[in-house]
Amino acid sequence: LLAGATAAKGAGALVRRVRSKRAGGGGSGSESELEPTPSLPRSLAPAADGAAAAGARPKTPVYDASVVPPVTLEWSDLGYEITVKGGGKKTVLRGVRGSAKPGRLLAIMGPSGSGKTSLLNMLAGQVAASSKVKLSGRIMVNGVDATAANHRQAYVEQNDQFYSMLTVNETLGTAAALQLPAYITAESRDAYVGQLISLLGLSKVAESRVGNEKVRGLSGGEKKRLAIGCELISAPSVMFLDEPTTGLDAFMSEQVMTTLQQLASGGHTVVASIHQPRSSIFALFDDLLLVAEGRVAYQGPAGEALAHFGALGHPCPEHYNPADFLADLIAIDFTSPETEAASRARVDAIVEAWAASSAAAAPAHMPRTASAAGSLVPAPRARGRLLRQFGLLVRRSWRQVTRDKATAVARLMSNLSSALIFGAIYFRMGRSQSSIQDRLGLLQVSAINTAMSSLIKTLGVFPTERVLVQRERRRASYPLVPYLGAKLLAELPVGAFFPLVFGSVVYPLCGLNPSPARYAKFLGILTLESFSASALGLAVGAVAPSAESAVAIGPAVILVHIVFGGLYVNADSVPRALRWLPRISLIKAAFQALVINEMEGLAFDADDKGKGMRTGADVLHWTGFDKTTVRASVKTQARILLAHYWLALNLLRANKARYAQLEAAAAAEVAAAAAEAEAEEEAEAGAGAEAGAAEGEGVVEEGAVEEEKAAAEATEAEVAGNAPQLAAA
Numbered sequence: 001l002l003a004g005a006t007a008a009k010g011a012g013a014l015v016r017r018v019r020s021k022r023a024g025g026g027g028s029g030s031e032s033e034l035e036p037t038p039s040l041p042r043s044l045a046p047a048a049d050g051a052a053a054a055g056a057r058p059k060t061p062v063y064d065a066s067v068v069p070p071v072t073l074e075w076s077d078l079g080y081e082i083t084v085k086g087g088g089k090k091t092v093l094r095g096v097r098g099s100a101k102p103g104r105l106l107a108i109m110g111p112s113g114s115g116k117t118s119l120l121n122m123l124a125g126q127v128a129a130s131s132k133v134k135l136s137g138r139i140m141v142n143g144v145d146a147t148a149a150n151h152r153q154a155y156v157e158q159n160d161q162f163y164s165m166l167t168v169n170e171t172l173g174t175a176a177a178l179q180l181p182a183y184i185t186a187e188s189r190d191a192y193v194g195q196l197i198s199l200l201g202l203s204k205v206a207e208s209r210v211g212n213e214k215v216r217g218l219s220g221g222e223k224k225r226l227a228i229g230c231e232l233i234s235a236p237s238v239m240f241l242d243e244p245t246t247g248l249d250a251f252m253s254e255q256v257m258t259t260l261q262q263l264a265s266g267g268h269t270v271v272a273s274i275h276q277p278r279s280s281i282f283a284l285f286d287d288l289l290l291v292a293e294g295r296v297a298y299q300g301p302a303g304e305a306l307a308h309f310g311a312l313g314h315p316c317p318e319h320y321n322p323a324d325f326l327a328d329l330i331a332i333d334f335t336s337p338e339t340e341a342a343s344r345a346r347v348d349a350i351v352e353a354w355a356a357s358s359a360a361a362a363p364a365h366m367p368r369t370a371s372a373a374g375s376l377v378p379a380p381r382a383r384g385r386l387l388r389q390f391g392l393l394v395r396r397s398w399r400q401v402t403r404d405k406a407t408a409v410a411r412l413m414s415n416l417s418s419a420l421i422f423g424a425i426y427f428r429m430g431r432s433q434s435s436i437q438d439r440l441g442l443l444q445v446s447a448i449n450t451a452m453s454s455l456i457k458t459l460g461v462f463p464t465e466r467v468l469v470q471r472e473r474r475r476a477s478y479p480l481v482p483y484l485g486a487k488l489l490a491e492l493p494v495g496a497f498f499p500l501v502f503g504s505v506v507y508p509l510c511g512l513n514p515s516p517a518r519y520a521k522f523l524g525i526l527t528l529e530s531f532s533a534s535a536l537g538l539a540v541g542a543v544a545p546s547a548e549s550a551v552a553i554g555p556a557v558i559l560v561h562i563v564f565g566g567l568y569v570n571a572d573s574v575p576r577a578l579r580w581l582p583r584i585s586l587i588k589a590a591f592q593a594l595v596i597n598e599m600e601g602l603a604f605d606a607d608d609k610g611k612g613m614r615t616g617a618d619v620l621h622w623t624g625f626d627k628t629t630v631r632a633s634v635k636t637q638a639r640i641l642l643a644h645y646w647l648a649l650n651l652l653r654a655n656k657a658r659y660a661q662l663e664a665a666a667a668a669e670v671a672a673a674a675a676e677a678e679a680e681e682e683a684e685a686g687a688g689a690e691a692g693a694a695e696g697e698g699v700v701e702e703g704a705v706e707e708e709k710a711a712a713e714a715t716e717a718e719v720a721g722n723a724p725q726l727a728a729a
């Protein structure tokens with residue numbers, strides 16, 4: 001049965017049939033009785049036995065991702081206002097109302113700039129918090145105010161981010177292992193991932209790497225379907241997708257939208273913003289929400305939209321793409337003042353006609369309560385043990401870093417060429433007086449080169465990875481500490497390899513101190529420094545808004561480390577107020593250790609006049625490094641390294657996404673509900689009416705969301721043990 005899980009349209013009917021069977025509790029309920037091809041993977045664990053299907057508590061907990069609690073979303077009076085430069089207000093959305101139903105694909109369409117993305121983000125609670133943004137209105141889930149705890153939703157962003165060196169199978173496998181409850185066996189998980197892959201039409205590329213700009217991998221459409229798959233793991237009732245077809249050709253767009261239609265058929269509530277689809281894609285929509293200038297021009301069955309506009313005197317010409325027709329109809333034509341005025345009048349008339357229509361007035365089911373009553377049970381969610389998460393994350397990072405041959409070759413070539421260039425410039429330095437300056441120069445540029453190469457590599461990769469990690473953490477897959485720990489552990493050997501290559505080549509070429517112990521220490525000092533620079537890269541990458549800005553900020557930061565790196569400014573002559581800077585310079589710590597390691601016990605030839613520094617001790621005195629040791633410098637470097645990790649961890653924590661919440665209307669509703677509850681309480685003393693869903697103001701942090709989710713988790717054991725009841729619900 002499961003092997004046949006291809007994406008068959010109409011399979012939703014089957015799923016619904018199955019559901020009604022279960023809900024009835026009759027029959028054996030055995031999976032093997034069911035006929036072909038569900039639109040979603042059916043079950044993670046072996047199906048419940050007859051007793052379980054009949055309602056008894058099953059011995060093996062069942063997690064069935066195909067049967068999500070049905071969710072109807074309703075929204076009313078949505079307003080989205082932005083304070084623009086100069087203090088003016090821009091209305092992005094005004095008086096928007098509508099609904100999205102389970103088992104249906106709702107497309108949000110409209111001309112560019114009409115507010116599609118803003119509406120989608122608002123419905124999904126993904127509008128970035130800002131003092132300039134004001135959101136109002138009400139969003140309900142099955143009749144109660146929407147909260148993170150009372151339904152499970154997923155949001156597929158426009159740009160897909162993955163670990164590029166992992167295969168499709170590994171990507172979904174890791175996501176499943178991180179997100180699914182720990183009681184699900186590895187075999188069940190693998191089977192589930194296999195089904196998900198066939199559902200998404202990714203079987204042919206299951207063992208292909210995702211790829212990136214450097215390494216060819218999946219096509220745009222395949223990546224989009226993989227992104228949908230990653231979100232599907234947690235069995236969300238509602239799926240939001242921001243322009244899922246952007247950047248895809250017509251064929252791939254259709255494949256993606258067909259996948260969405262299948263998900264809807266399987267019982268999910270699917271909402272996608274989309275920009276002028278072709279007619280075959282338009283035909284896949286169940287419902288349509290047309291946005292014109294931030295207002296609703298139509299909401300209802302997609303198949304009835306043309307009739308609605310025909311009745312308003314705007315018939316669609318024959319053989320015309322309905323999506324193009326509708327987009328043109330509600331677009332403002334800025335060609336000339338006359339065309340603008342005419343098109344505005346047309347759009348206004350359309351919007352007003354819709355607002356006045358009975359369909360628009362059909363009340364969304366909006367009881368006056370702010371209670372987030374748990375009418376819906378969220379799907380169980382992973383709270384795996386830290387060690388298990390750590391293991392998974394180490395394996396993922398290890399695969400990413402060891403398989404990235406292109407980056408490894410580039411780093412190898414860069415380190416080798418630097419070593420050879422330095423080797424040629426400082427070739428066999430000897431013991432003359434001028435070799436003292438050469439030695440100091442070589443050790444300084446070696447410290448700078450090692451730090452720069454490590455920093456730039458981290459800056460180029462980490463900001464993108466951070467986005468991915470933040471996304472995963474939004475799904476509460478794992479805490480930051482195991483993530484960072486796993487990353488460091490997995491990258492340790494590869495990270496150490498490059499400074500070792502550089503040092504191994506440059507040292508003998510330049511004729512540095514011939515003692516093998518000094519050679520080994522030289523390599524150790526450079527390796528530790530490269531980790532310190534990489535950790536600095538993590539800290540910069542944690543705050544930089546993009547990879548580009550990280551690459552701009554990083555060198556500016558390292559420049560301070562270079563200036564106070566020990567050669568350009570003598571530590572003793574640094575102004576008192578800036579004395580802390582050399583102490584935190586990773587280049588200084590490395591340079592100092594390298595110089596002491598090189599100079600101790602070395603003798604130099606006198607110059608022509610029989611003068612000059614004759615011993616390494618003289619050089620150390622002159623540089624001001626005679627007051628410390630290699631060991632102390634290495635300890636300093638270790639402290640700098642740990643401080644950078646600590647900084648990176650805290651910056652990542654502080655830089656988490658914050659989302660704006662519905663403001664005025666929600667606050668008013670909460671107040672009204674509170675007043676109502678108070679009145680009720682007075683009326684029936686001790687009735688204990690609840691009115692306090694304190695979601696009034698401002699900003700919801702992920703932490704707050706997590707707390708809500710944690711509360712929902714109390715139901716998890718229940719869910720685990722009562723899957724048939726959940727399915728029935």
Ligand SMILES: Nc1ncnc2c1ncn2[C@@H]1O[C@H](COP(=O)(O)OP(=O)(O)OP(=O)(O)O)[C@@H](O)[C@H]1O
Nearest residue numbers: 082090092110111112113114115116117118119275
């Ligand atoms: N943070 C913001 N600051 C200023 N203007 C904004 C902001 N967010 C949205 N807007 C404006 O709101 C309007 C709607 O934007 P939105 O991105 O929702 O439109 P859209 O229909 O999705 O457009 P497109 O199809 O081009 O992506 C646009 O005029 C946009 O410039």
